[in-house]
Amino acid sequence: MGARDGDDSATAGSTLGYALLSLLTRGPATGYQLASRVKAPIGHFWTAKHSQIYPELARLAAAGWVRAAEEAGPGPRAKKTYELTPDGLAALRAWLVVPPVAQPRSEITLKAYAANSGDPAAMAALYGGLAAQAARTLAEYEQDAADMRAQGMDDPAHPRFGNYAVLLMGLESQRVVQRWSAWLAASLDGGAPVPYPHPPAPRDNGY
Amino acid sequence: MGARDGDDSATAGSTLGYALLSLLTRGPATGYQLASRVKAPIGHFWTAKHSQIYPELARLAAAGWVRAAEEAGPGPRAKKTYELTPDGLAALRAWLVVPPVAQPRSEITLKAYAANSGDPAAMAALYGGLAAQAARTLAEYEQDAADMRAQGMDDPAHPRFGNYAVLLMGLESQRVVQRWSAWLAASLDGGAPVPYPHPPAPRDNGY
DNA sequence: TTTTGACATGTCAACTCTGACATATTCGCG
DNA sequence: CGCGAATATGTCAGAGTTGACATGTCAAAA
Numbered sequence: 001m002g003a004r005d006g007d008d009s010a011t012a013g014s015t016l017g018y019a020l021l022s023l024l025t026r027g028p029a030t031g032y033q034l035a036s037r038v039k040a041p042i043g044h045f046w047t048a049k050h051s052q053i054y055p056e057l058a059r060l061a062a063a064g065w066v067r068a069a070e071e072a073g074p075g076p077r078a079k080k081t082y083e084l085t086p087d088g089l090a091a092l093r094a095w096l097v098v099p100p101v102a103q104p105r106s107e108i109t110l111k112a113y114a115a116n117s118g119d120p121a122a123m124a125a126l127y128g129g130l131a132a133q134a135a136r137t138l139a140e141y142e143q144d145a146a147d148m149r150a151q152g153m154d155d156p157a158h159p160r161f162g163n164y165a166v167l168l169m170g171l172e173s174q175r176v177v178q179r180w181s182a183w184l185a186a187s188l189d190g191g192a193p194v195p196y197p198h199p200p201a202p203r204d205n206g207y
Numbered sequence: 208m209g210a211r212d213g214d215d216s217a218t219a220g221s222t223l224g225y226a227l228l229s230l231l232t233r234g235p236a237t238g239y240q241l242a243s244r245v246k247a248p249i250g251h252f253w254t255a256k257h258s259q260i261y262p263e264l265a266r267l268a269a270a271g272w273v274r275a276a277e278e279a280g281p282g283p284r285a286k287k288t289y290e291l292t293p294d295g296l297a298a299l300r301a302w303l304v305v306p307p308v309a310q311p312r313s314e315i316t317l318k319a320y321a322a323n324s325g326d327p328a329a330m331a332a333l334y335g336g337l338a339a340q341a342a343r344t345l346a347e348y349e350q351d352a353a354d355m356r357a358q359g360m361d362d363p364a365h366p367r368f369g370n371y372a373v374l375l376m377g378l379e380s381q382r383v384v385q386r387w388s389a390w391l392a393a394s395l396d397g398g399a400p401v402p403y404p405h406p407p408a409p410r411d412n413g414y
Numbered sequence: 415t416t417t418t419g420a421c422a423t424g425t426c427a428a429c430t431c432t433g434a435c436a437t438a439t440t441c442g443c444g
Numbered sequence: 445c446g447c448g449a450a451t452a453t454g455t456c457a458g459a460g461t462t463g464a465c466a467t468g469t470c471a472a473a474a
Contacts, residue, residue, distance in 0.1 A: 014460075015314060022321035032422050045316040052461060054424060074469040077423045089324065096325035097333055100314035107222060107307035109252040109376045113369040114229035117296065118303035120363070126304055154400040156327070161394075162320040168403055169316045169387050176379040184372055193361040196375055199406035221430075239452050259431060261454060281439040284453045 011063045013091065016056050019046050021065060021084060021092040026160070028069075028083035031057050041144075041163055044170040057082055065091055108177070112184060120188045127185040134178035141171040218270045220298065222309075223263050226253050228272060228291060228299040233367070235276075235290035238264050248351070248370055251377040264289055272298055315384070319391060327395045334392040341385035348378040 013021075023029065023037045034057075035050045048056075057080075060066040065088030073079030084092075108130060115123055145167055148154065153164040179197060187194045220228075230236065230244050241264075242257045255263075264287075267273040272295030280286030291299075315337060322330055352374055355361065360371040386404060394401045 015317070016460080018321075019317055022317065022324070025321055025324050030422070031424095032420095042317065042320050043310070045311060045313040047310055047312075049462065050423080051425080051463080073422055074420095075422050075424090076467055076469095079422060092321060093325050096318050096321060097329045099333060099336065100318065102312070102314050103250070103254055104252060104311050104313060104380075105254075105309070106252040106311060106376070107309050109373055110222070110226055110229065110249065111303050111307065112372040112376070113249050114225075114232055114299060114303060115369045115372060116363060116366065117229070117232045118300050122304045126306060129306065152400075154394075156323060156394045156398055156400070159323065162322045165319040165322060165391055165394075166316055168390070169313070169319065169383070172383040172387055173311075176376070176383055180376050180379055183375070187361075187363045187368075187372075191363055193359075193363070199408065201406065223430080237452070238454095239450095256432060257453080258433080258455080280452050281450095282452045282454090283437050283439090286452060 011091075013060070013063070013065070013095070014056070015046075016048055016052060017060055017065070018092060018095045019048070020053065020056060020060060021088050022162075024066060024082060024084040024088070025092070028081050030079055030081050034082075041167045041170060044173075045166065060088065064088075108181070115184070115188060120191065124185045124188040127181040127188065131178050131181035131185060134174045134181060138171065138174040138178055141167060141174060145171060218298075220267070220270070220272070220302070221263070222253075223255055223259060224267055224272075225299060225302045226255070227260065227263060227267060228295050229369075231273065231289060231291040231295070232299070235288050237286055237288050241289075248374045248377060251380075252373065267295065271295075315388070322391070322395060327398065331392045331395040334388040334395065338385050338388035338392060341381045341388060345378065345381040345385055348374060348381060352378060 020034055023034050031050060031054050035053055038048055057066065061068055065085055066082045067085050068080040068082050070078040070080050148164045148167065152158055153160055155161060183194060183196050227241055230241050238257060238261050242260055245255055268275055272292060273289045274292050275287040275289050277285040277287050355371045355374065359365055360367050362368065390401060390403050
């Protein structure tokens with residue numbers, strides 16, 4: 001028997017399933033809309049193609065975690081608008097407080113590991129380009145964050161506070177990529193040790 | 208026909224394949240040793256189980272990118288020590304300068320997206336714990352980095368400069384997780400907006 | 415008017431990755 | 445002497461993920 005049959009209450013879900021439940025806390029949506037929502041800002045840290053979303057929604061529906069309302073759609077098939085059920089919300093809430101263990105995967109860091117097997121000038125150009133790209137993305141995110149603060153989204157009581165939290169993580173990540181890539185490019189370019197530009201520690205906030 | 212038959216020179220490899228080639232630039236190793244090497248420091252950004260490594264090594268050998276020397280092993284099978292071939296090094300060098308596109312996946316960020324669907328106290332405890340864990344890891348990495356600098360590994364000419372570069376990325380990542388998790392815990396705990404403790408920008412190094 | 419893009423849902427083959435199963439020696443510890 | 449841990453290599457089922465294929469409407473731009 002499969003690991004996720006919907007006949008009992010203690011059904012386990014995949015991370016993607018919980019990601020979809022999370023998206024549905026923002027309001028009902030079709031599979032197509034979920035595929036769009038999975039782009040910004042959560043898409044910076046979790047993505048899925050529609051080919052994965054549709055079957056997963058079917059499984060969530062079978063488990064009773066989402067409910068679909070059918071309408072005549074533009075294409076040959078009915079359009080289905082999904083919404084979270086109380087069971088689905090309970091499952092999401094239970095999953096939220098489980099400490100995650102998965103490690104990240106980063107191809108740019110993997111390439112850095114083999115940096116001195118590559119041509120130094122080409123590698124420096126690669127990381128210089130990455131730094132420039134990160135700087136552009138960073139500026140964009142900073143604007144987004146300012147807009148969100150103007151809307152009060154930095155208040156944990158705001159229904160889309162999560163969007164703001166995710167964006168801040170994106171911002172910090174881009175900052176790191178920018179700084180680290182620039183340091184690596186300078187190191188490879190100069191052929192001599194370059195001190196890492198560590199920022200001074202910010203004030204301690206008690207955690 | 209499969210995508211990675213070894214009969215022609217322009218064979219494409221998987222990221223794991225290149226990761227193994229990268230590890231082999233540090234010297235010949237058995238599959239078992241590669242499974243260990245994939246732990247520190249590169250394991251913070253790329254991991255693989257032996258069940259994935261052994262078949263991949265067989266593919267790399269079939270493509271002529273690695274060469275195996277067989278010896279009598281402790282178990283029922285021969286022990287194989289792999290080394291990089293000139294073709295393998297060329298393939299690695301070509302891969303190194305291709306800008307990566309893959310996006311990271313982060314479960315802790317995904318959970319933050321749905322933060323206000325969870326119990327605030329429980330969520331604050333989760334992120335407070337993550338911040339504490341990151342602080343411990345950070346201290347460990349800072350010690351490692353200092354040791355590496357003492358060995359001259361911050362010089363891009365050092366054969367294990369890549370280890371140092373990867374460790375610095377790990378250090379920065381832990382710093383971000385620590386700061387962001389602590390901010391999130393404080394926000395959820397207080398129930399009111401908490402300014403994000405952005406560090407002042409370090410000096411510009413020209414990139 | 416044609417064509418492009420958005421809306422909308424699905425299947426399928428192939429590849430990636432994990433966890434469990436399977437086997438066998440050697441070395442150190444109690 | 446027995447036990448566990450480390451060394452060492454493999455297979456296999458199943459879950460996760462991607463990219464291509466497939467279908468069809470509607471509105472806006474060229």
